Amino acid sequence: MSVALFLISCNKKTEFKYICYVNPFIGTDGHGHTFPGATYPFGMVQLSPDTRLEGWDGCSGYHYSDSIIYGFSHTHLSGTGVSDYGDVLIMPTTGKVQVLPGTIEDGFDGYASPFSHQQEQASPGYYKVLLQKYQITAELTCTQRVGIHQYHFPPNQNQNVIIDLNHRDEVIESYIRFIGDDEIEGYRFSSAWATNQKVYFIIKFSKPFINKGIIINDHQFIQQSEIKGKNIRAFVNFSNRDTNLTCKVAISFVDMEGARKNLDQEASCWNFEKYKQKAQIAWENVLGKIEIDADSITKNIFYTAIYHCYTQPNIFNDVDKRYRGRDQKIHTLAKGNYYTVFSLWDTYRAWHPLMTILEPQTTNDFIQTFLLQYEQSKLLPIWELAANETNCMIGYHAVSVIYDAWQKGIRNFNAYQAIDAMKTMANRDIPSLKQYENNGCVLVSDDGESVSKTLEYAYDDWCIAQMAKSIHNTNIYNHYLQRSQYYKNLFDPVTKFFRARLNGSFIKPFSPYDVTFHYTEANAWQYACYVPHDISGLIELLGGNDSLEARLDSLFNTHSQISGRNQPDITGMIGQYAHGNEPSHHLAYLYNYIGKPFKSQQVLSKIYSFYTAQPDGLIGNEDCGQMSAWYVFSALGFYPVCPGDSIYVIGTPIINKALINLAKPFSIETHRTNKNDIYIQEVKLNGKPYHKSYISHQTILKGGKLDFYMGSKPSKWATTSEHCPKSVVDKNNFVPMPYYTEGVRAFKNKTTVTLSSIDSSQYRIYYTCDGSNPTEHSNLYIKPLILDSTCNIKAICVDKFHHYSHVCNFKVHKLDPLKTIKILSAYSSEYTGGGDIALIDGITGSTDFRTGEWQGYQDTDLVAIIDLGKVQTIQYLAAHFLQDVSPWILYPPYVEFSISMNGKQFKQVAIINNTHPRKDWKAQSTWFETTIKATQARYIKVFVKRSGNLPEWHPGKGFPAFFFIDEISIK
Secondary structure, three states, X not given: OOHXXXXXXXXXXXXXXXXXXXXXXXXXXXXXXXXXOEEOOOOOOEEEEEOOOOOHHHOOOOOOOOOEEOEEEOOOOOOOOOOOOOOOEEEEEOOOOOOOOOOOOOOOOOOOEEOOHHHEEEEOOEEEEEEOOOOEEEEEEEOOOEEEEEEEOOOOOOEEEEEEOOOOOEEEEEEEEEEOOOEEEEEEEEEOOOOOEEEEEEEEEOOOEEXXXXXXXXXXXXXXXXXXXOOEEEEEEEOOOOOEEEEEEEEEOOOHHHHHHHHHHHOOOOOHHHHHHHHHHHHHHHHOOEEEEOOHHHHHHHHHHHHHHXXXXXXXXXXXXXXXXXXXXXXXXXXXXXXXXXXHHHHOOOHHHHHHHHOHHHHHHHHHHHHHHHHHHOOOOOEEEOOEEOOOOOOOOHHHHHHHHHHOOOOOOOHHHHHHHHHHHHOOOOHHHHOHHHHOXXXXXXXXXXXXXXXXXXXXXXXXXXXXXXXXOHHHHHHHHHHOOHHHHHEEOOOOEEOOEEOOEEOOOOOOOEEOOOOOOOEOOOOOOOOOOOHHHHHHHHOOHHHHHHHHHHHHHXXXXXXXXXXXXXXXXXXXXXXXXXXXXXXXXXXXXXXXXXXXHHHHHHHHHHOOOOOOOOOOOOOOOHHXXXXXXXXXXXXXXXXXXXXXXXXXXXXXXXXXXXXXXXXXXXXXXXXXXXXXXXXXXXXXXXXXXXXXXXXXHOOEEEEEEEEOOOOOOOOOHHHOOOOOOOOOOOOOXXXXXXXOOEEXXXXXXXXXXXXXXXXXXXXXXXXXXXXXXXXXXXXXXXXXXXXXXXXXXXXXXXXXXXXXXXXXXXXXXXXXXXXXXXXXXXXXXXXXXXXXXXOOOOOOHHHOOOEEEEOOOEEEEEEEEEEEEXXXXXXXXXXEOOOOEOXXXXXXXXXXXXXXXXXXXXXXXXXXXXXXXXXXXXXXXXXXXXXXXXXXXXXXXXXXXXXXXOOOOOOEOEEEEEEEEEO
């Protein structure tokens, strides 16, 4: 479909220069998860059609592949991977009043209506569609806090408006009240991603309704003018003498008084076109912060990207400055605005740095919001939504946003409070951080996603260290600078990947193509170079510049197949680079650090093709502006590889000209003869040769002009070390800890344990076998250890200056040498638990399925035969299982034990049925155990019945469930 259908005409008569290039439908198809409706820059209201009620691709409420509109709700998320919002749904209808939306099964015999993209328009601050079922044309616009609806009904038809407070997520409580003959007020408290969201509303109509009604529990009509409940819908009818109806809906997250003030101050008149024009002017102003010259398609993509960058976060305070805090209490701002919707794992990378250029004052408000949340909840936001912390994703990246702004001169906040908040986030009482400092990394036994968490914590710790240094706190600086190097403790010098560690060694089996729970929405390839604060340290680990170049070459040129668990976020593949998800976003720029900027330019020119001007023009979730911010930066010619270092690494621009309208304007011009000129030949800054492959934030703020001279072949520009960006951490006496290259945690007779370090020429290894912490006075490791008994080995590395590493623990267990196990079923390659021996090694796992200690079976029974080695008297039989309903792990229906003297003929002696409820979402483990009459046997057969398909109440209903087992006990 032609993009022109969606856009305001860009002709000479219009006063708008930029909004005409925005296509709000970009990202609404595929997995972009954006919405096309009317919103204001950073506005509280996102008034948009809802076409989908559930599912991953329904996160924004709208998907381009749909053909049914349920109505228009007033809050939406842009590009997230989890659903929420969709508050206060309103739907105009004609004919018989129907208050249920209808379903596929009943042919949508309800208020929902078919629609066509041919009869749909969208531009910044405006949306229009024909509801085909009713032949009603609906137009939407908004102010910051008020949604404005305008409906054009067909002549001589009943005019109805449905208000559905039961739409989408679970309702905790709702309330509605009719006031006079043209107004409705109410609230809706709901639980979804934000588990305690409170929205209040005032609805005002341009003409009186002639009838009204409230329906509870889907079908019960009540006579009252107000009611509270969990399942409320209402309707109003209007005279058909006038075919037009305007409706204003003000919302507040504080109370109904706040909603009314928002309505009175922002939407006092009934002129729809006036509101539309005001919204368009607001968008024109923010879009015009960067003026570009490029072909029309590039302009469509670029200006839509800026548009998406301003759809969230959202103002959360009312016009009277009141807002709902993280403590759920109502507070009043002294100045500025308070915001919500902080997708920080995504947006700290490029979106927040972009705002430091375009919106420094608003950036300061973001940080003030963070600090107010810290005062109210003792936590900075991680993924905050509507006064709720979702605790989604990893890291404590608010510290990155704070330090990046501080480093760039945005400092209208309390730095001492900020550093306290940063430290608090880095020392929270959560599994991944409890032992992080003691262990020098997140171990698999500590928490899932241990590799990604360690790497991202290390970067965040660097931000804390630099913030402390800027306020001259040497102790905090030194402490967190040490922690910023913990990433080295997960580096495997053999495979040269960051790998998960368990019991002193790297998890096996290992493939960098495997997507496992040791990484966050990624695999080892995509996290192979995530050390933005210490690229020099990464280069040293890899073995030099050539090694980093080889690693990057392999990353971008290997095959694009991934294995392991299904992860729909991993899209936009170039080799194992995945542009559809954030961990990859900096990788193309790393060639600059080794003097090979032309290779960055080559890769970037491929990545640009993932962005198009079509509805599926985003390769992955938009993620609240991050995907778009990457494009905005990169199209201009540079990118913030390491937020906090105040430099932008140069790539390859795709615009012809750009003017960043700052206090002192900064312009960019690209000189090329054809589109194949992707390689920089020369750069000039203010007319003088510029040899560096990076540019500082302060240089941009000073204003001036950057000229790129392009060619079709690589050049020598910025290929010498003095012109490369630097990312270096002072080692600060940090010593990486040793690891075990050979050895098993369970053995029968003897086992050999081999210790190693990242660099044997720099470090000596000392160890103990009695569980005590080693020192330089302990055993010096010289050769592999041969063990014949259970013991706890502890080892450290020591450098020539007598600095110690963290202690590496390796516990080995001696098993009954006669006992063996033969597993006749196939367990998951992702959840091996350490192999067959895991079921008889005497080691049980935690209630975290991601730690690698559990053996997982999906859609298959388990049959295992244990040979005790000799005839023994059996009295107790048991198997240990995990249940964690959310990730599809259910207790099996039953376990059956049989015994045999010869291993061929078996006699059943026990069946243990599951007695635990399946609909219990708490992660838990239990023994299926029983005692039997003393019986002699040598062989025990264990049969575990598969868990079957997930039940109807589960989001994954119909798919086969797992059962997880980690031990079989026989006494």
